[in-house]
Amino acid sequence: MNFEFPFQQLPAVMQGPRIERRRILIGGSSFWGTMQDDGQLRLDDGRVVDAEAACYLPPVNPSKIIAVHISYSSRSFETRNKNKPTETPTYFTKPPTSLNGHKGQILKPADCKYLNYEGEYAVVIGKTCRNVTPDEAWDFIEGFCPALDMGLQDFRDTDQGSMLRVKGADSLLPIGPGLVRGVNLFEQTLRTYVNGLVVQEAHIGDETIWGPHYVIADLARHITLVPGDVILMGTPCHSRSVDPGQVVECEITGIGRVSGTVVAIPAPRAAALGVGHAPTDSPEVRRVALGFDERVPEHFKENLRHSRGG
Amino acid sequence: MNFEFPFQQLPAVMQGPRIERRRILIGGSSFWGTMQDDGQLRLDDGRVVDAEAACYLPPVNPSKIIAVHISYSSRSFETRNKNKPTETPTYFTKPPTSLNGHKGQILKPADCKYLNYEGEYAVVIGKTCRNVTPDEAWDFIEGFCPALDMGLQDFRDTDQGSMLRVKGADSLLPIGPGLVRGVNLFEQTLRTYVNGLVVQEAHIGDETIWGPHYVIADLARHITLVPGDVILMGTPCHSRSVDPGQVVECEITGIGRVSGTVVAIPAPRAAALGVGHAPTDSPEVRRVALGFDERVPEHFKENLRHSRGG
Amino acid sequence: MNFEFPFQQLPAVMQGPRIERRRILIGGSSFWGTMQDDGQLRLDDGRVVDAEAACYLPPVNPSKIIAVHISYSSRSFETRNKNKPTETPTYFTKPPTSLNGHKGQILKPADCKYLNYEGEYAVVIGKTCRNVTPDEAWDFIEGFCPALDMGLQDFRDTDQGSMLRVKGADSLLPIGPGLVRGVNLFEQTLRTYVNGLVVQEAHIGDETIWGPHYVIADLARHITLVPGDVILMGTPCHSRSVDPGQVVECEITGIGRVSGTVVAIPAPRAAALGVGHAPTDSPEVRRVALGFDERVPEHFKENLRHSRGG
């Protein structure tokens, strides 16, 4: 773990009071508001609305979205098949068109089988950032959001590792409901739920391999991060496939809980013409989509079966 | 009228077939689609959704919104109090934060009395445009939308004519439901409705003083218009005030019908401190908000009274 | 003056240390950097470049630009012709296409006579802001920039006060060279220079009628300000016309000095066709463009004459 925990002095973005900003759509206009202690959302214009009933937009507007492949020890163990993890984090990207809001529909094309969840937290950049040290990096963070880095693992075989087709399709990044600062991230626990049952869990302080400050300093070696950019911080073990009708959620305690419902859409027209890469059901695809069970806590697997009514 | 009508050759943007593009929000992600002949909306991803039930976003993303003060002979007569109109169009602006979608909530602050409707059509710029002639200007138009240029006339007395506070408040520009090309604009009729009753009406070809090609050529004398920019083309006579609960609509035949519902919001906190300009009920405000009745067709006035249950 | 000066506690944006961020173009890529004590610009990537020789981009990327008509007592006296000023600030807008950088070319069309300078400081919004009090407003300011709110006064007669054609033409807003925080704005002096000679001067703390916190609270009564939005804070007395070849600068002590050179461009093609509003040389245009001399310090007028070689 590349950070001292507990900190001598907590970074400003993790010092209280907790502030949660959400953005909602009301009849064609978007409005920002701040969550109140009573669970209601006070819009900036003075209206108080029922946060449960609101229609959410992503609380971010990134020019780029960068994701860490592996940042949890349990996921590192799982995907590396007991080999040692990489010595530094590695990254891929998702296009802005993959953004989705809280309570979003996560689209599963009819010709795909393996739409996998990955519960994560996102870090949102607040100031232009380039060539910084990990200690300095905290100052460039505006806040944190729960996120679901969904992936169409049917395309695992293609794109030579960039995962553009796996992770880049429209709707595959539900994020929100809010953008939160004033919470000590390293005291929080990440949990992913399918139909309300826990299928991933990790204590962020205990299991994080590289903190966001390290990742920002690494990325900003050569890439300028600009306000609004989003960094997805990786998922713990037990990423698995879900089907239309299932509800997937990622909760970061103290930060929030984002949800999405899997919805079927038609196969693309180009598919019927044989144009482009077809979803594939290869051993490599199945290896990643269905996962290694070794060392995955048994109740995660059971919960996932139950979520399917199995 | 600064255009030849009928045209020798119709500009491409007005030649068929009619194409209507709409953008909707489904659970946190936005999707574009094309209207079908059966009134359903076919999303680009292949899903077909009920256009009536959809949650609409504005079909535009402008960097600037410019509005013509007067572009209809009936409005020119009304506001000029029988004097001759200006010899060239004049303009003001609305900020992007005033954008609203079809079925939007139009916000009326508790300390304001006079929220006036103005039914209009909007022109959307498709290509970077500067220093063009009216004949060339048609090529820079991507399409047309119905729009409601709402105004808080309580601020008529301030801003020395810019109308920033009158026309610039959040939510005061419902636009949509779609962006349409392939329709001869000059054969269409504009109608504004309050609670379903007609309160403004104008045949665009008969009553337009300056067409969009003329306005674009005029603006582009000194200002670069960029893709997505929106030009609001003015309203005919009988702009009047509406109250919370009333539904306002603007229909451009062949193009579409956009609606918004007036909703009350609290007065701003600064108002209680006496900070900033307070809404005012002066003769000039009432002159514009309540209008001149002379020459306004009687049934418009009756319909507006009926819309209030009067 | 609607602020207590000296402050009991200086707002964070005005507390030291002073930080100045600039954005420059090097061969097709833009780079941010921080000014060093020795007057050099340290780019974020570690390169140190000669700040004098750099090619500047505007240090802002606003979605809207709002300008205060009058915010200095000397300008209020001048333009109001000795009548009392308005009781609250009034505003107009400039489109994003009017943005220009330090050392920009300020374009004067061949058919215009009166291109007036107005030295100002700009306030840049750092966080989404709506419905705030003046005390809270300081927290939403990211920093300050020198700016030149240039205007083609030949269009004074049209647009019914919105000044879209006067203030909205391409290039009419040189801003920069940097975005500065950590300086007490109210201890600074604004000076406008033409060809190096002072033609406007005002001590900001002494002459400001409404501070930026008041203006933000006023605007945010009804309009959401978003990160990057720019507010131009008005000019002191002695706005006058300049001609091609003249160099105009606005210095805000402690903040910086932005310059632009007036350059002639052809009249628009639409002008030859008689399309659109032609520049006009009316008494009202001359009143504003040439100004009232009463109470304008004599040396400003002399300096302007000298700047023309007169």
Next chain:
Amino acid sequence: MNFEFPFQQLPAVMQGPRIERRRILIGGSSFWGTMQDDGQLRLDDGRVVDAEAACYLPPVNPSKIIAVHISYSSRSFETRNKNKPTETPTYFTKPPTSLNGHKGQILKPADCKYLNYEGEYAVVIGKTCRNVTPDEAWDFIEGFCPALDMGLQDFRDTDQGSMLRVKGADSLLPIGPGLVRGVNLFEQTLRTYVNGLVVQEAHIGDETIWGPHYVIADLARHITLVPGDVILMGTPCHSRSVDPGQVVECEITGIGRVSGTVVAIPAPRAAALGVGHAPTDSPEVRRVALGFDERVPEHFKENLRHSRGG
């Protein structure tokens, strides 16, 4: 080759007349213009400037940049080491911060050895595009640009194929000088030059494996492409490393010639702390950076040696 050539009917974007739009910076403001037959650039505002002396901005403003790994038969042969190519194209992304203009500085950090050129053409999206067939795809193309997809191959070992660190660093995508339509792409030849000597060459019609219409139809199976999005179409064989001081150019006949100069910048500060992934000189890195010589035309290799004064 997945397109019929010659076409029965040339797509509109490839039908003449040829139109080239360029965007330049003049003293802090950007201006668009159209290239004239005499090689001068006529700005939209009527000024005519020397195209050779201008300061270029990228003629695109993409929300996403997607690159094809391999789209030329010679490159496919080279990188695949005589094995069969993939059956469909594969992709990676570059962030918008990698954009650079014509005559840009291409930055090589002091701790990197292998900065490789790849001459390509870019396709720019003109309309929102999702779920289209190859035949339809042509209508969504606004035009073409020459481009240099530079890569820091020292990072080849990391990022598991996404190449974020290889291809994503600031400045690694010179593109321009203009955006061109009205040229039959398949009759053109791509040439890359180092210090004026040809080091890559391919006839686009003869060597293209997948045309832009196929690539767009493939990507748009699951990803919405939006106006301004850029697709880089891959490079032919003989991508090699260049050093500070060398000038790299990519010419697409009929379209244009973009250049960049390699410039050294300091190693990042995080490098000194051992933070993040260090550039590596492994066999895999050298394999890609230095290339396979088999079947690469001898004069390309000789020219590259000469360009280094060797």
